[in-house]
Amino acid sequence: MNDKPLVLIVDDDLFMLDFIFDALSETCNVITAENGKTALQLVQQQRPKLVLADVKMPEMDGYELCRQIKNDFDISDTPVLFLSALDGIEDRLQGFDVGGEDFVLKPTNPKVLQAKVAHVLQLIEERQQLKSQAQYATNTAMLAMVSMSETSLLIEGIKRFNNCSVPLDLAQALISAITLFEVDSVVELILSEGSSIAINARGPASALETSIMHHMSTMDRITQFKSRMAITYPHIRVLISNMPEHDDDRCGRLRDNLAILIESTEYRLEALNIMMKTRERDITIAATIKSLTQALSQIDQKQREGRTSIAIILNNITSRIEAALVGLQLTERQESSLVNIVCHGLEEVSNTIIADADFQDQLSNAIKALQNTINNA
Structure with missing residues (x-):
């Protein structure tokens, strides 16, 4: 397996192109381009780890090539190392303005060139690791914030159950609590005398909705089929009609949170049944x-x-x-x-x-x- 980094060399001077190719080919996979336009296409197609671009080229010089690379969102992370016979402050500022990494002076010593390229590649690797760590930290923080938010919704939903004194109020409170999670549901409560209450957010549940819940109640406690999910407890059946099936993380959190919500409703319904019997x-x-x-x-x-x-x-x-x-x-x-x-x-x-x-x-x-x-x- 070839794990050498891919490096693009851009220079209209064929002698310099061959010279740099020989200097870097031992440690890098090297590709070449003789002008800025071809180089830009290669960057877009092959995504090299590093671009070495001559500053002075016809039509599109190294500065313009770097500017266009940085303006392209898909390849803007590609670092550019300038090859130049000029080392004045204005040249360096111009390279800095367009987003270049560093200058390599012509004519260059192969060892110096190898060290410069190795150093830039090491910086790139460290940046990618830091970016990955930062992204992971950001994702973790966002997930924690989402989880805290969903936990607050869960607590708010459960609090509503305590104000319910009859099963119909409890069924409506459960519908309302599930709606907080931005999903639609049908709820059926099995009462102690064998009758039931089946409702959705609009009112009484349809015969089709009820029949689907009865069918899915014979399966596992939590059953999901595409965007529909049924959660069944001894005295409560719930059918969710619009689960985010393409978002596995949110789907998993919803299953957990809704199961807790419905189990809490089950306990409250048992308490109401005991209160009614008493x-x-x-x-x-x-x-x-x-x-x-x-x-x-x-x-x-x-x-x-x-x-x-x-x-x-x-x-x-x-x-x-x-x-x-x-x-x-x-x-x-x-x-x-x-x-x-x-x-x-x-x-x-x-x-x-x-x-x-x-x-x-x-x-x-x-x-x-x-x-x-x-x-x-």
Whole structure:
């Protein structure tokens, strides 16, 4: 493999052309041109590492050749070394103005010429390395700035999820967050009861969009086909329709960022489902407590009414027995014995009612506590 640098020599003096060719051919691949016009074409076609140009040439001299090389964007990095018998300050300034590297005086010593060319080629190599390093640093810095910007968009999108209290709001927030990354999407949320919400930025998703998401959901978690990409989680399906398929770096970052965004949405949807179930359970419990409280309150009222009725009945029984004893013409002993039996029985009934009254008071207190809980909820 020939790794010698390609050097172009331009001189209308054929003797000087052969002389320089012989001096450099051992360390360089040398090509030659006898005029500026031909030299410019060779530079454009073969892109030599270095051009050695005679200053004094007809039609296009070395200065004009250098100027045209520097004005051509594609070859403007090509260094030019001037060959001249003149070494005045004006000549050097003119060479500097057109972008030349240095002067080599005629007639020249082959060793000096070789050293000058080697030095310029070394400078060129160092410049290219520095340029490459600078470009790498610039690209790294730009990538870091882009990543920071995309991270900010990611955080902003996730923050929006915290304000969502129902699944539809969450689906719309996810659409909005994905739009921040300058891509279009269709989002489907699978709800706990088996139903779903499918929308895009314009409103409800079309049947075709939904069918594509259903089909791609059977594939890998992240599936990309040209500019379309599907990301599937247990309760969320997302279809991106305009992935930058020709920009591999951005495509990769988008896959990562959107996957994080959708996974965060999955967690928020699970939290919403739990909140909804908890809310439904609380409503059911509250309704049950209210119904139980009403039933117990009615029982309490009936029992209190029953106790009052029993007390009245007992009093009536006592009065009727006393009235009946007067007409029976019993002896005092018989009357006393019968009255004792009746009073003893009534006393037992009264004691039972009093015992029930304590339980009744406890029940009433429990009912009042339940009512206070319902009123304060």
